[in-house]
Amino acid sequence: PTRTLSGITPSGSLTLGNYLGALRRFVDGQDSTSGSRDSYYFIADLHALTMPHDPQQQRELTLETAALYFAAGLDPSRCAVFVQSQVRAHVELSYLLESTAYVGELSRMIQFKEKGGRPRTRASLFTYPCLMAADILLYDTHVVPVGSDQSQHVELARDVAARFNQAYGETFVIPRFVPPASAARLGDLADPARKMSKSAPPSATGVIRMLDTPDVIARKIGKAVTDSGNEVHYDPAAKPGVSNLLDITAALVGTTPESVAEQCPSYGVLKRACTEAVVATLEPIRHRYAELVADRSSLLATLADGANQASAQADLVVRRAKHAMGLLC
């Protein structure tokens, strides 16, 4: 069977990009062949600590993200859904991998180059790729479904795993990065050259949040930048704004951006089609979400159960790695 693992950091309210690049694919990939668990999906709360954060807000965002996982269709009887910090093995293996990775390769990580390198940069913003490698390697993961912005991280996990195996003997499965077939990197509606990101300020009009109401969605798409001219066709280089809307619509209705373009004679028609597709997808999720967060104690119980399942697998791998490295265990 193919082992799958992926996660999302609770660093903001989830976006349509997180849904198309990640969450929707988690739902499609969940399975349990012959009763064994082959899909692991987690809320990466430890990764949120790399940037300034408010503790109370952090807790709420973690629960919001978990409830959205279930609202989007993850079924705890078919996959393990858990909060990263509730499975101790993540931090434990992370340290072993910090002792395997090199300063040179960590310095080349795009996220560190963009957000780090200042005296008050948190040390964890430098080392987090080791934690991410641990997240992946702990489950003997074959496949990591993530958006294309994450390829460098998976690449580092592969390098570190291969180096570890080489130095200490076969210990880790080498994982594979799998980008989505479509909408691998949604642009921000207000600035399509930039990636749509959940850590953008809550007021950002170019970011569609999974919990936005239909009104808000219509307003944001209405304001989306389009390009000069008035013809709708798919050309990401020359028409990034229009092409982004075509990508979104096509990914949601299950067709190609070119064929959406053919059905939309004007920018106005395209924006209406896009709004309709987004609302049709997100409205049912928003309603299920409201029910799920209302029952906080059963949400917490489901997550505790997921953490137990994940720990059972992860502890085996940590043990294997500790032994290989020469630690007493």
Ligand code: ATP
């Ligand atoms: P942050 O701004 O905090 O980095 P983010 O929106 O980039 O937030 P991540 O937690 O970094 O979200 O990534 C979660 C998953 O969502 C990853 O698989 C990532 O590839 C995917 N993803 C994030 N943004 C997009 C996007 N704009 N288009 C497609 N996939 C995306």
Ligand code: MG
């Ligand atoms: Mg990101």
